[in-house]
Amino acid sequence: SQTIHQWPATLVQPVGSPLSLECTVEGTSNPNLYWYRQAAGRGLQLLFYSVGIGQISSEVPQNLSASRPQDRQFILSSKKLLLSDSGFYLCAWTTGGDTEAFFGQGTRLTVV
């Protein structure tokens, strides 16, 4: 069966520090991968999605970036965090072709 792993679960980082969040999927190949951010009590904002290795689509211009170095690995990064980067970050995957999406457990990022 397929599973998705996301880590770390929580992270407290100072302003200006770098960021690296990782998401991996097991049990499937060539998934579509997504990064979402959720502000407290709000909906999910699509940040990046990827349909294959090295293919990244960005939805929101900001100081975040994403990379897909391997088929089932999706990384969210920043060189210098801002206070406004605080939030709940969620990784999701689908098999493509308009099928259902499954989420990781999320990373709670607090920038101080």
Added chain:
Amino acid sequence: GQQLNQSPQSMFIQEGEDVSMNCTSSSIFNTWLWYKQDPGEGPVLLIALYKAGELTSNGRLTAQFGITRKDSFLNISASIPSDVGIYFCAGLRRDDMRFGAGTRLTVKP
């Protein structure tokens, strides 16, 4: 990016009551999904809809894929306290997946 229009934003109901929420969009989607999110957790898939007009049930939950492919609704019958949470709709079109802003459900015992 464009988000879906989900309503209501929040609901406060008594245990045992039925609940209805819906999502609309100006764009057509090929798949509609409904999720529930508990605090500090990732959303969990409740129901997936793949065909216009499709009506699907999962226990006390029923969801429909609108005939125009631009809307969907979710009904919860005979609510119980563990139904508390935030419910999200999502629309998929090829590789594009968009979410509603969520409906926060509170159930009073």
